[in-house]
Amino acid sequence: MLQATTTATAISQLVISGLRIKDLSNIPQIINPRDCPQMLPDVNFISNFIPVPKNLDRTNGYWESTRNLNYWVFYAEAGQGRGIFEHLKGMVDMFDAITTKVLSTDFNGLDVVGVNLGGFGVIKDTNNKEFFGFAISITVSEFVNQ
Secondary structure: OOOHHHHHHHHHOOOOOOOEEOOHHHOOOOOOHHHOOEEEEEEEEEEEEEEEEOOOOOOOOEEEEEEEEEEEEEEEEOOOOOOHHHHHHHHHHHHHHHHHHHHHOOEOOEEEEEEEEEEEEEEEOOOOOEEEEEEEEEEEEEEEEO
16 A cells, blocks of 8 residues: 555654654644744645556556655745845755755655755745745655555
8 A cells, every 4th residue: 555644754753953844634724934944745745646567467466656745845934034045055954954864764665766856935835925945855666566
């Protein structure tokens, strides 16, 4: 069986200095600037789902499933300080810390095959409040028995 929610929980339990990571079951409706930086699952949490059969026996065979798990990192409230360039080094360091931690963690039965950056910039929460931050996509692969 695929493990998207289990994987989201495991990611939320990673310890990365200065970062709060939320699980699918505790995404805040409003981003509080004092809680930043924080990493939240995107509403479109799963994308680019590609199941590939690994043998020809579709009854008793197994599949390799590759997909992206998508997150937003709300780094700091926009308008705080001089602007995005004041926060750019911190955001780059945060991206590197997340990437290093995700790539070095053993997620039981799951392989992390890539981490992609959606670009640094202004992002909005559900109330259209602006934050400096970035999108991050974690590409995972897992084998599934039928």
